[in-house]
Amino acid sequence: xxxxxxxxxxxxxxxxxxxxxxxxxxxxxxxxxxxxxxxxxxxxxxxxxxxxxxxxxxxxxxxxxxxxxxxxxxxxxxxxxxxxxxxxxxxxxxxxxxxxxxxxxxxxxxxxxxxxxxxxxxxxxxxxxxxxxxxxxxxxxxxxxxxxxxxxxxxxxxxxxxxxxxxxxxxxxxxxxxxxxxxxxxxxxxxxxxxxxxxxxxxxxxxxxxxxxxxxxxxxxxxxxxxxxxxxxxxxxxxxxxxxxxxxxxxxxxxxxxxxxxxxxxxxxxxxxxxxxxxxxxxxxxxxxxxxxxxxxxxxxxxxxxxxxxxxxxxxxxxxxxxxxxxxxxxxxxxxxxxxxxxxxxxxxxxxxxxxxxxxxxxxxxxxxxxxxxxxxxxxxxxxxxxxxxxxx
Amino acid sequence: xxxxxxxxxxxxxxxxxxxxxxxxxxxxxxxxxxxxxxxxxxxxxxxxxxxxxxxxxxxxxxxxxxxxxxxxxxxxxxxxxxxxxxxxxxxxxxxxxxxxxxxxxxxxxxxxxxxxxxxxxxxxxxxxxxxxxxxxxxxxxxxxxxxxxxxxxxxxxxxxxxxxxxxxxxxxxxxxxxxxxxxxxxxxxxxxxxxxxxxxxxxxxxxxxxxxxxxxxxxxxxxxxxxxxxxxxxxxxxxxxxxxxxxxxxxxxxxxxxxxxxxxxxxxxxxxxxxxxxxxxxxxxxxxxxxxxxxxxxxxxxxxxxxxxxxxxxxxxxxxxxxxxxxxxxxxxxxxxxxxxxxxxxxxxxxxxxxxxxxxxxxxxxxxxxxxxxxxxxxxxxxxxxxxxxxxx
Numbered sequence: 001x002x003x004x005x006x007x008x009x010x011x012x013x014x015x016x017x018x019x020x021x022x023x024x025x026x027x028x029x030x031x032x033x034x035x036x037x038x039x040x041x042x043x044x045x046x047x048x049x050x051x052x053x054x055x056x057x058x059x060x061x062x063x064x065x066x067x068x069x070x071x072x073x074x075x076x077x078x079x080x081x082x083x084x085x086x087x088x089x090x091x092x093x094x095x096x097x098x099x100x101x102x103x104x105x106x107x108x109x110x111x112x113x114x115x116x117x118x119x120x121x122x123x124x125x126x127x128x129x130x131x132x133x134x135x136x137x138x139x140x141x142x143x144x145x146x147x148x149x150x151x152x153x154x155x156x157x158x159x160x161x162x163x164x165x166x167x168x169x170x171x172x173x174x175x176x177x178x179x180x181x182x183x184x185x186x187x188x189x190x191x192x193x194x195x196x197x198x199x200x201x202x203x204x205x206x207x208x209x210x211x212x213x214x215x216x217x218x219x220x221x222x223x224x225x226x227x228x229x230x231x232x233x234x235x236x237x238x239x240x241x242x243x244x245x246x247x248x249x250x251x252x253x254x255x256x257x258x259x260x261x262x263x264x265x266x267x268x269x270x271x272x273x274x275x276x277x278x279x280x281x282x283x284x285x286x287x288x289x290x291x292x293x294x295x296x297x298x299x300x301x302x303x304x305x306x307x308x309x310x311x312x313x314x315x316x317x318x319x320x321x322x323x324x325x326x327x328x329x330x331x332x333x334x335x336x337x338x339x340x341x342x343x344x345x346x347x348x349x350x351x352x353x354x355x356x357x358x359x360x361x362x363x364x365x366x367x368x369x370x371x372x373x374x375x376x377x378x379x380x381x382x383x384x385x386x387x388x389x390x391x392x393x
Numbered sequence: 394x395x396x397x398x399x400x401x402x403x404x405x406x407x408x409x410x411x412x413x414x415x416x417x418x419x420x421x422x423x424x425x426x427x428x429x430x431x432x433x434x435x436x437x438x439x440x441x442x443x444x445x446x447x448x449x450x451x452x453x454x455x456x457x458x459x460x461x462x463x464x465x466x467x468x469x470x471x472x473x474x475x476x477x478x479x480x481x482x483x484x485x486x487x488x489x490x491x492x493x494x495x496x497x498x499x500x501x502x503x504x505x506x507x508x509x510x511x512x513x514x515x516x517x518x519x520x521x522x523x524x525x526x527x528x529x530x531x532x533x534x535x536x537x538x539x540x541x542x543x544x545x546x547x548x549x550x551x552x553x554x555x556x557x558x559x560x561x562x563x564x565x566x567x568x569x570x571x572x573x574x575x576x577x578x579x580x581x582x583x584x585x586x587x588x589x590x591x592x593x594x595x596x597x598x599x600x601x602x603x604x605x606x607x608x609x610x611x612x613x614x615x616x617x618x619x620x621x622x623x624x625x626x627x628x629x630x631x632x633x634x635x636x637x638x639x640x641x642x643x644x645x646x647x648x649x650x651x652x653x654x655x656x657x658x659x660x661x662x663x664x665x666x667x668x669x670x671x672x673x674x675x676x677x678x679x680x681x682x683x684x685x686x687x688x689x690x691x692x693x694x695x696x697x698x699x700x701x702x703x704x705x706x707x708x709x710x711x712x713x714x715x716x717x718x719x720x721x722x723x724x725x726x727x728x729x730x731x732x733x734x735x736x737x738x739x740x741x742x743x744x745x746x747x748x749x750x751x752x753x754x755x756x757x758x759x760x761x762x763x764x765x766x767x768x769x770x771x772x773x774x775x776x777x778x779x780x781x782x783x784x785x786x
Contacts, residue, residue: 134546136546138646145609146607148756149759150607151729151757151758151759152631152633152657152659154624154727154729155603155624155728156624156629156630156631156659157614157628157629157630157659157728158607158612158620158621159607159612159613159614160571160614161631161632163633163634163635164563164564164631164632167559167560167561167563168564170557170560170561170564171563171565172564174557210548214541214543214548214551214552215540215541215543216538217539218683218684219684220551220552220553220682221551221552221553230550231547231548231550234550235550236545236551237549238550238554238646238648239557239637239638240639240645240646240647241556241638241645241649242556242560242635242636242637242638242652243635244632244634244635245634245635246633246634246655247634248422250486250692251633251657251692252634252655253529253531253631253657253758254758255633256633256634257608262639262644264545264546264549264646266545266549289613290611291609291611299643300644334547335546335547335548336544336646337546365544
């Protein structure tokens with residue numbers, strides 16, 4: 001069951017280093033379909049962009065590296081370094097089969113460096129290498145009260161409504177300033193140096209651009225940090241959904257027997273998802289009133305990723321981007337989570353470089369996903385240079 | 394559009410009083426369907442109970458009076474008083490068409506007394522007449538944030554999540570003791586005398602029974618009042634439902650652009666639904682952070698009802714219950730709302746008696762609603778006696 005892991009290798013560059021190229025060929029669901037200007041699974045070119053689901057995330061960017069390998073093999077007939085390709089089909093649903101696939105094959109998948117192009121540049125002509133990714137912890141919080149749904153006329157005022165209780169618990173997870181209120185939550189958050197923050201302020205998006213990208217008028221969150229910082233070097237907790245009580249049109253006088261919320265933490269070094277899970281559970285227990293029971297189900301855990309900035313593969317990637325795009329790359333911090341980056345670097349021990357060719361506004365996960373074709377071609381050049389640079393080091 | 398108001402009358406008792414019999418043939422939705430032991434719309438008899446949606450609320454109880462009339466007409470061929478039947482099909486959704494129907498027909502629907510059996514007894518062999526009903530105010534509270542759904546990895550920590558904000562607003566509607574926190578909300582709440590409270594303590598359900606009926610282990614709410622008092626002579630606010638964000642299985646990293654809750658107030662004399670609506674809206678405005686916009690939509694308003702305890706129709710009903718059930722009735726306060734009771738008594742000027750034959754535990758509005766068949770038959774006898782008693786007075 002599941003989508004196969006697709007592999008390929010070329011290991012004839014004796015004495016040279018080995019590059020693992022990761023990509024994923026699965027995509028997010030295309031819904032809502034009616035918002036696509038052309039069918040999501042019929043690639044269409046308009047104004048220099050290729051439109052379609054997966055154009056950027058990640059089929060198009062994965063294909064960049066395939067075309068680079070093809071270029072080498074069709075011209076010189078060989079590659080300058082050894083290459084292992086690892087293409088999975090379940091990235092968007094948790095990569096479970098990839099973990100299983102690699103579990104017994106760690107030796108076979110050893111490499112000196114890995115490259116992933118499942119991300120975007122800072123802007124047109126602003127190539128970037130990912131400096132960090134946040135980790136994640138997803139959980140479901142269920143509040144159970146009385147053993148059946150009640151009529152809110154007959155019982156309103158006498159029974160602690162589980163849906164209200166859920167709201168009260170959620171409201172206590174942040175303090176009034178917008179910081180997460182779980183005791184101990186920040187204990188392991190690594191301070192970022194003033195120099196690094198100054199670098200972020202210089203190259204990263206400002207608050208105005210972040211708000212424009214979000215379609216929001218005002219920012220919010222932990223005091224003392226820019227919006228870019230709040231979404232990258234600081235942890236976050238989001239409520240992703242609540243289910244409870246009557247969901248239809250009009251009114252229904254019900255006190256539901258239970259209510260549940262889906263919560264999503266984003267974690268930064270050196271937070272440990274398991275430790276945060278325990279702190280979260282303990283705090284929820286503390287703030288849960290005796291009138292209800294609470295169940296916490298952990299759905300997903302992923303560790304943060306931090307680039308090995310001084311590794312020679314990073315130097316090679318920087319040189320390749322400078323040559324391929326024509327501009328030296330910057331270091332970019334990312335708020336999202338790519339568990340496979342942690343898997344490759346920390347579990348398989350392969351220094352990993354994330355560099356992408358998509359652009360902000362390419363609508364990854366949304367309707368009318370696209371990929372700028374000129375970036376596709378510049379990406380191929382960059383990948384060719386990466387292989388050459390790795391051979392040189 | 395809508396379900397028709399069904400009417401009938403028998404007006405041949407010259408010089409005798411006129412009784413208006415009200416009932417409703419519409420029912421609550423049967424969901425959740427999987428919790429029904431037999432299909433909700435296929436009546437099933439088990440252990441002396443009739444099971445099905447509407448068995449008690451209100452088809453079964455409405456039918457009690459139809460059978461009483463039938464008994465008279467089939468035996469003596471006439472009724473001892475004049476009777477007007479008013480059966481509507483939209484009680485559960487606000488009775489809008491009934492109001493419209495009666496608007497131009499006030500004269501035609503004059504009567505000396507009205508009876509409704511849309512309620513329950515205090516217990517087996519404990520008949521009751523409703524002393525009071527709470528009023529209601531239903532509203533939808535919608536929180537709108539940024540103009541599109543966002544990825545909680547990329548934006549978590551920087552944008553005030555509308556779903557979280559909704560929880561924060563809801564959490565502020567009650568204080569930490571369980572009392573409603575809206576300024577001015579209690580200003581018009583009428584004090585109930587110590588004698589009345591002593592009567593309530595004597596005849597009404599104790600906390601233990603209330604909790605058993607609710608399937609709850611602990612009570613909750615406004616300090617200084619019993620659970621029976623909290624649900625009858627004190628107002629309440631319940632969250633009936635929340636819709637926001639991802640509702641499916643597993644996790645989805647979304648910060649939804651909007652979230653909404655359905656809220657339901659229960660009001661007591663002399664609270665005015667319009668005034669409470671204004672106080673609620675003002676408070677919500679005060680506690681809404683600048684990061685989001687809030688929309689309040691009022692769905693429904695109803696005034697509280699108080700029995701005209703000394704009216705002769707109440708004496709007739711007491712005598713009828715004593716004879717029909719075999720036990721003198723008590724006065725019961727009800728937490729729910731029956732807007733038509735206020736409509737009949739205050740707007741049409743007809744002293745109105747609510748007396749029911751359902752039992753606590755008959756699961757009105759819930760799965761496995763039922764009606765004890767022996768109470769159905771004793772109800773018919775009671776209704777027959779009511780007609781006779783009204784003829785005597």
